[in-house]
Amino acid sequence: MPDKSNLPAAAVTIPRKNRYPLAWVGNGFLIILAVLAAYILVSNLIRNPIVFLQNILDGLKLGFVYALIALGYTMVYGIVKLINFAHGDIFMVGAFTSFFAVSQFNLHKWPQMLMPGFPAGLSVVIGSLTVILLSMLVCILLAVTIERVAYKPLRDAPRIAALITAIGVSFFLEFFGALQFVFSPRFIPYKSPFDTTAWYIQSGIHPIISGQASPDNTISFSNIFLIILVASVLVQIFLQFLVRRTKIGIAMRATSFDKPTARLMGINVDRVISFTFAIGSGFAGLGGVLYAIAYASIWTQLGILPGLKAFVAAVLGGIGSLPGAFVGALIMGQAESLTMSYISTPMRDAVAFTILIIVLLVKPTGIFGEPAGEKA
Amino acid sequence: MELGYLFSTILKMAALIAWIYGLMWGLKHKLLWQKALTVILAFAVIQAAFLIQFGDFALFSAFDQGLLFQAVSMAMVALGLNLIYGFNGQFSLAQWSFYGIGAYCAADITYRWTNGDPSGLLVVGIGVILAAVALAGVGRLLRLKRGIPVLSAFTFYLVALVAAGLVAVVAGRAIAPALVPLFGTSAAPGVLGSAFVRQIVFFLSVLIAGAFAAEVSFMFGLPVLTLGSDYFGIATLGFAIVVQTLMVNSDTILPFPEMKGGRGMIGIPKMTSWVAAFIFLLVVVTIVRNFVRSSTGRAAMSVREDETAAKAMGIDIAGSKLLVFVVGSFVAGIGGGVYAHYIGFLSPATFSFLAGFNPLIIVVFGGLGSMTGSIAASFVWIFFLEGFLRVLLSQLGTDAPTWRFVLYPITLLLLMLIRPQGLLGSVEWGFLKPDAIIRRLKGGGPAAVDQKERA
Numbered sequence: 001m002p003d004k005s006n007l008p009a010a011a012v013t014i015p016r017k018n019r020y021p022l023a024w025v026g027n028g029f030l031i032i033l034a035v036l037a038a039y040i041l042v043s044n045l046i047r048n049p050i051v052f053l054q055n056i057l058d059g060l061k062l063g064f065v066y067a068l069i070a071l072g073y074t075m076v077y078g079i080v081k082l083i084n085f086a087h088g089d090i091f092m093v094g095a096f097t098s099f100f101a102v103s104q105f106n107l108h109k110w111p112q113m114l115m116p117g118f119p120a121g122l123s124v125v126i127g128s129l130t131v132i133l134l135s136m137l138v139c140i141l142l143a144v145t146i147e148r149v150a151y152k153p154l155r156d157a158p159r160i161a162a163l164i165t166a167i168g169v170s171f172f173l174e175f176f177g178a179l180q181f182v183f184s185p186r187f188i189p190y191k192s193p194f195d196t197t198a199w200y201i202q203s204g205i206h207p208i209i210s211g212q213a214s215p216d217n218t219i220s221f222s223n224i225f226l227i228i229l230v231a232s233v234l235v236q237i238f239l240q241f242l243v244r245r246t247k248i249g250i251a252m253r254a255t256s257f258d259k260p261t262a263r264l265m266g267i268n269v270d271r272v273i274s275f276t277f278a279i280g281s282g283f284a285g286l287g288g289v290l291y292a293i294a295y296a297s298i299w300t301q302l303g304i305l306p307g308l309k310a311f312v313a314a315v316l317g318g319i320g321s322l323p324g325a326f327v328g329a330l331i332m333g334q335a336e337s338l339t340m341s342y343i344s345t346p347m348r349d350a351v352a353f354t355i356l357i358i359v360l361l362v363k364p365t366g367i368f369g370e371p372a373g374e375k376a
Numbered sequence: 377m378e379l380g381y382l383f384s385t386i387l388k389m390a391a392l393i394a395w396i397y398g399l400m401w402g403l404k405h406k407l408l409w410q411k412a413l414t415v416i417l418a419f420a421v422i423q424a425a426f427l428i429q430f431g432d433f434a435l436f437s438a439f440d441q442g443l444l445f446q447a448v449s450m451a452m453v454a455l456g457l458n459l460i461y462g463f464n465g466q467f468s469l470a471q472w473s474f475y476g477i478g479a480y481c482a483a484d485i486t487y488r489w490t491n492g493d494p495s496g497l498l499v500v501g502i503g504v505i506l507a508a509v510a511l512a513g514v515g516r517l518l519r520l521k522r523g524i525p526v527l528s529a530f531t532f533y534l535v536a537l538v539a540a541g542l543v544a545v546v547a548g549r550a551i552a553p554a555l556v557p558l559f560g561t562s563a564a565p566g567v568l569g570s571a572f573v574r575q576i577v578f579f580l581s582v583l584i585a586g587a588f589a590a591e592v593s594f595m596f597g598l599p600v601l602t603l604g605s606d607y608f609g610i611a612t613l614g615f616a617i618v619v620q621t622l623m624v625n626s627d628t629i630l631p632f633p634e635m636k637g638g639r640g641m642i643g644i645p646k647m648t649s650w651v652a653a654f655i656f657l658l659v660v661v662t663i664v665r666n667f668v669r670s671s672t673g674r675a676a677m678s679v680r681e682d683e684t685a686a687k688a689m690g691i692d693i694a695g696s697k698l699l700v701f702v703v704g705s706f707v708a709g710i711g712g713g714v715y716a717h718y719i720g721f722l723s724p725a726t727f728s729f730l731a732g733f734n735p736l737i738i739v740v741f742g743g744l745g746s747m748t749g750s751i752a753a754s755f756v757w758i759f760f761l762e763g764f765l766r767v768l769l770s771q772l773g774t775d776a777p778t779w780r781f782v783l784y785p786i787t788l789l790l791l792m793l794i795r796p797q798g799l800l801g802s803v804e805w806g807f808l809k810p811d812a813i814i815r816r817l818k819g820g821g822p823a824a825v826d827q828k829e830r831a
Contacts, residue, residue: 023525308613346625
């Protein structure tokens with residue numbers, strides 16, 4: 001740290017006011033936008049608080065699914081600086097794997113089918129877990145294959161070549177899946193491994209009888225919402241533990257910080273990168289299964305928009321940061337749900353991307369991002 | 377029959393490439409009459425090819441002629457994208473949206489005009505001119521102070537643009553009723569309804585569409601280009617999605633019932649003749665070529681190579697990126713106008729962000745930073761995809777269109793692995809070659825060279 005008193009007077013930092021003239025105009029514009037958004041939200045909250053809360057819950061459901069995908073994006077980008085466009089399609093493959101496992105092979109009932117005396121409740125839990133684990137496994141294998149075949153040869157190529165490759169892989173997965181003998185191009189009603197039940201809150205929690213609507217002015221939620229919530233939070237905690245406490249996590253952080261030096265320290269960089277792809281894709285597969293159960297319809301381009309939103313969420317929270325991805329995903333979920341309810345359904349993507357652009361303009365590293373050091 | 381068709385398609389692609397080569401070779405000559413002769417010859421060759429027919433066999437069937445128009449508009453889009461991405465290094469996925477914006481804008485103007493409503497031309501025309509003046513004025517004022525944050529600049533531009541737009545709408549609506557009687561009836565068309573005026577309106581509409589797309593790209597690019605390359609790519613992807621959403625809801629969110637939202641806009645007059653398409657292609661090629669070979673273009677290329685070094689050389693990086701982005705979008709808008717008036721039907725599905733990867737793939741195939749590559753790849757791409765693969769894959773039944781999209785990512789992946797700089801790399805032909813200009817500069821300007829050659 002140089003001694004400041006020795007510097008000539010001209011080098012003293014210019015007052016902030018003179019450095020950015022007219023900054024108040026832009027800030028005023030943002031404040032007007034924020035006031036407008038706050039007005040819309042608060043007026044609707046006052047008009048009907050229960051519907052507002054319901055929208056918040058729906059947004060949370062979406063946000064927690066986005067969080068599962070965003071984790072993979074943020075880890076992969078943090079380490080190889082590649083927007084892995086194929087990540088959203090891996091999410092789609094996860095959903096389809098579970099669909100075929102359930103509808104073709106009845107994998108969700110295997111304990112009961114093998115052992116007829118097995119208790120039904122436990123059988124559903126074990127069966128569903130098996131389905132989810134299978135989907136995650138398939139996603140991991142797929143992602144590692146993609147990484148080995150498509151991305152690894154391009155690691156030293158210009159970054160744009162890798163980006164185009166990622167787009168190519170994404171297209172390939174989408175349209176190969178759309179072939180008749182693979183997944184078919186249609187929308188497919190999803191067969192859930194377990195029954196979704198919903199409850200409503202009205203001076204206590206009551207179950208909603210299937211086929212009936214919940215009474216007016218009540219908040220309803222379903223078991224899949226709770227599962228998504230728990231899964232997302234558990235994954236977040238697990239990843240925090242993995243990255244902070246374990247050896248492979250330290251290796252991941254070292255690789256993301258400086259690859260050549262990490263290699264000099266005896267870290268197998270290729271293995272770490274593969275591992276990162278595997279972890280991220282595994283949780284994308286989990287997200288795919290939960291998303292399909294929650295929204296009950298799948299097709300081969302299912303992954304594009306959630307993938308994109310999740311990436312936006314990761315950027316919003318600060319790319320490379322795990323809590324950032326989580327918070328960003330929740331913000332995206334709320335933005336989407338509230339825009340759909342109170343502004344305009346088709347414009348939900350516009351609002352999401354506007355938020356991204358504004359956040360990046362105000363804080364270029366995202367909400368939780370660390371300032372980028374000068375790295376080669 | 378299939379084999380014969382495939383063979384003839386390959387032949388056509390080769391012939392078109394030879395034609396492009398000949399055109400570029402002819403245009404590189406210094407004298408004006410040589411250039412003019414080249415243009416006329418090149419035009420006549422294609423026209424003659426259209427006419428060749430032996431019984432059932434047509435050298436360029438109606439289908440192939442349609443492909444040619446598509447290829448011309450695709451070449452414009454690809455050239456614009458190559459400017460942005462190949463020469464300036466900004467990864468943009470919004471090019472296809474500017475193409476769509478141009479297409480819808482031009483189509484709306486001529487659609488209204490043919491239905492006896494001049495308000496489209498008046499409002500958009502006045503709006504585009506006023507907006508250009510307003511943006512230039514604000515830009516001039518903002519340059520008085522250094523270091524104005526981009527958000528503040530954006531706010532000023534936005535206010536100016538909204539004001540210009542309001543004035544244009546009011547003025548256009550006020551003037552329009554005065555012109556309506558001049559259209560006459562369909563039985564006895566008045567001055568403005570005549571075929572000649574309609575041709576002029578068509579040309580104007582395409583240019584206005586380009587300018588409109590350029591102004592939209594200016595407003596979008598100003599804040600977004602400061603984000604850095606990857607974030608810029610994502611933001612452009614978002615822009616593409618938003619534009620498509622707006623197109624789907626053009627009759628509900630936007631006040632344009634004639635665009636018919638997701639059902640697609642029908643009844644656009646099919647006014648793109650081969651003359652018009654050819655003229656616009658030449659104009660676009662010339663614009664792009666002269667831009668790239670100017671000092672501004674060289675500055676843009678230096679930004680691609682190394683931003684820090686370019687900054688040290690005194691190049692305004694943000695300004696350079698913005699200018700290139702605007703010029704690229706202008707070119708795309710013109711391409712959109714040409715396309716809309718050839719096809720006569722616009723659907724939002726055409727401008728989906730998935731289709732937006734097509735020009736990107738063309739630019740990558742043709743070679744980043746090769747104008748020749750972009751033009752040639754556009755022609756080859758359209759004929760390959762629509763002519764070749766469609767026939768070849770129709771054997772596969774209902775999956776045929778999907779197989780197309782399965783095969784081209786694979787080609788793309790292979791290309792990226794084997795030859796990341798594109799098929800043609802940075803090769804340029806004739807007119808587009810850089811040394812043609814450098815030679816001229818060394819010889820002491822064009823006049824000196826001409827005299828030397830005459831002597």
